[in-house]
Amino acid sequence: MTTDTLNQLLRRQVEAHGVKIALKFEGDSRSYTDLDRHAAQIAHGLIAGGVKPGDRVAYLGKNTLAYFEYFLGAAKARAVTVPVNWRLAAPEVGYILENARPKLLLAEPQFEATALTVAPHIERLITGGLRDTFLAWRDRQARDSVDPLVDCRETLLLLYTSGTTGRPKGAMLTHQSLFGLRAHPELLPDWYRWSAEDVSLIAMPVAHVSGTGWGLWTLQHGATGVILREFDPHVVFDQLLANRVNKVMMVPTAMQIAVRHPLAKTADFSFLRYLYYGGAPLAVELLTECSRVFGCGFVQMYGMTETSGTIVALAPEDHDPAKGERLRSVGKALPGVELKILDAQGHSLQPGATGEVAIRAQANMAGYFEMPAQSAEAIDAQGWLRSGDAGYLDEDGYLFLKDRVKDMIISGGENIYPAEVEHAIYGHPGVAEVAVIGVPDAKWGEAVKAFIVPAAGAAPTLQEIIEWAGARIAKFKLPKTIELVSALPRNHTGKVLRRELRDSQRGKAQGV
Numbered sequence: 001m002t003t004d005t006l007n008q009l010l011r012r013q014v015e016a017h018g019v020k021i022a023l024k025f026e027g028d029s030r031s032y033t034d035l036d037r038h039a040a041q042i043a044h045g046l047i048a049g050g051v052k053p054g055d056r057v058a059y060l061g062k063n064t065l066a067y068f069e070y071f072l073g074a075a076k077a078r079a080v081t082v083p084v085n086w087r088l089a090a091p092e093v094g095y096i097l098e099n100a101r102p103k104l105l106l107a108e109p110q111f112e113a114t115a116l117t118v119a120p121h122i123e124r125l126i127t128g129g130l131r132d133t134f135l136a137w138r139d140r141q142a143r144d145s146v147d148p149l150v151d152c153r154e155t156l157l158l159l160y161t162s163g164t165t166g167r168p169k170g171a172m173l174t175h176q177s178l179f180g181l182r183a184h185p186e187l188l189p190d191w192y193r194w195s196a197e198d199v200s201l202i203a204m205p206v207a208h209v210s211g212t213g214w215g216l217w218t219l220q221h222g223a224t225g226v227i228l229r230e231f232d233p234h235v236v237f238d239q240l241l242a243n244r245v246n247k248v249m250m251v252p253t254a255m256q257i258a259v260r261h262p263l264a265k266t267a268d269f270s271f272l273r274y275l276y277y278g279g280a281p282l283a284v285e286l287l288t289e290c291s292r293v294f295g296c297g298f299v300q301m302y303g304m305t306e307t308s309g310t311i312v313a314l315a316p317e318d319h320d321p322a323k324g325e326r327l328r329s330v331g332k333a334l335p336g337v338e339l340k341i342l343d344a345q346g347h348s349l350q351p352g353a354t355g356e357v358a359i360r361a362q363a364n365m366a367g368y369f370e371m372p373a374q375s376a377e378a379i380d381a382q383g384w385l386r387s388g389d390a391g392y393l394d395e396d397g398y399l400f401l402k403d404r405v406k407d408m409i410i411s412g413g414e415n416i417y418p419a420e421v422e423h424a425i426y427g428h429p430g431v432a433e434v435a436v437i438g439v440p441d442a443k444w445g446e447a448v449k450a451f452i453v454p455a456a457g458a459a460p461t462l463q464e465i466i467e468w469a470g471a472r473i474a475k476f477k478l479p480k481t482i483e484l485v486s487a488l489p490r491n492h493t494g495k496v497l498r499r500e501l502r503d504s505q506r507g508k509a510q511g512v
């Protein structure tokens with residue numbers, strides 16, 4: 001069976017649900033009929049503005065209703081949406097826009113200055129403020145329906161991921177990537193299936209697959225989504241209770257904040273059915289605490305931008321402390337997903353042997369935007385995607401992650417690569433060499449720590465490093481601590497041994 005496209009899925013929900021509320025946002029709402037009509041108007045506007053199939057249109061802002069209308073309209077115009085992480089520093093935003101070359105940029109008012117600074121040549125629309133230009137532009141367009149013939153292999157979404165070289169790469173996600181695994185709901189476990197009665201909370205950033213993908217998952221099933229501009233525990237609780245949200249996705253850091261909210265222990269969460277989480281393991285102690293307060297099923301989801309999100313999951317029935325070892329896994333492959341473990345030469349390993357996790361599934365990206373060499377390196381001729389994660393499969397098919405091959409740091413659900421932080425620190429006059437790792441952090445899961453070999457006669461401070469690097473990278477990527485060292489551990493080829501740096505931090509109190 002051919003995978004449905006986003007346009008087909010939206011049309012189906014309009015026919016089935018019509019005036020039912022699809023999305024809510026800060027006192028505003030849209031029915032499925034409204035979404036379809038507005039998306040058609042936006043498509044007309046994009047096409048009239050010269051946007052052709054395959055062209056990119058970008059968004060710079062937090063989660064909003066305007067973003068999802070814009071995304072659906074771009075899909076009807078057969079354009080590719082590029083949501084840009086608002087937390088990035090201006091040079092990082094500039095690089096993404098330069099690489100993607102969008103025909104149009106929709107920005108929230110507070111990010112207009114950044115957009116103008118880094119991409120003055122790109123035509124811009126603003127979502128709101130005194131001018132309300134996006135709504136005025138949308139409402140000027142023709143209202144007749146737009147229903148193009150779309151191949152499910154066409155790119156729909158371009159999500160930029162941080163790269164080990166310090167430069168982000170644009171993962172091309174197609175209709176098939178985003179909806180292929182969900183085309184056969186009868187094969188999926190109960191926790192994966194949705195109905196029109198479900199209400200979800202869309203709180204993860206739309207520049208992440210967990211944000212846009214979660215929103216699409218909601219719309220695909222005719223459910224109702226409550227959009228949060230960003231994750232705030234007070235707003236989360238208000239919206240959970242007010243809308244009786246029954247399906248929520250969070251990272252463990254957010255779960256910890258939520259479960260310890262002053263209202264958590266007295267609130268009635270009987271309506272909450274599943275809490276999905278990912279991005280980092282869930283400690284048994286936190287699972288026990290969340291189970292006691294929320295009383296719902298828990299699902300750990302493992303995936304990445306390049307797999308359009310979740311391709312492996314630990315089901316609710318496996319979230320039992322009595323099962324011990326299994327709780328340390330990220331679960332089993334979803335139906336239609338193949339996993340194997342590879343050694344350094346690319347040979348498959350037997351259960352229990354650790355190597356690099358490889359994935360073959362319809363959910364895999366089409367490749368990296370205009371990066372054929374990197375695409376070929378990531379996905380082989382047989383369709384196997386090398387994840388960069390090290391792990392092993394047990395005899396029952398459960399995947400256990402051991403380490404991140406690419407040394408990625410996950411802090412508060414954000415992916416941070418050491419190379420980009422090191423690149424931002426290099427050049428400081430007091431720094432001769434630098435290496436960055438992630439260290440355990442009670443609040444964020446991991447925090448960035450920099451090991452610095454000072455230049456002769458220098459002794460740079462944490463504040464100096466933060467001020468220097470903060471002009472080049474996002475705040476969440478900055479080191480929380482630094483350690484001045486005489487030399488960095490290296491192998492015989494000169495490569496820094498980050499594993500030795502991580503090992504040196506075990507059981508050690510963190511500080512400058």
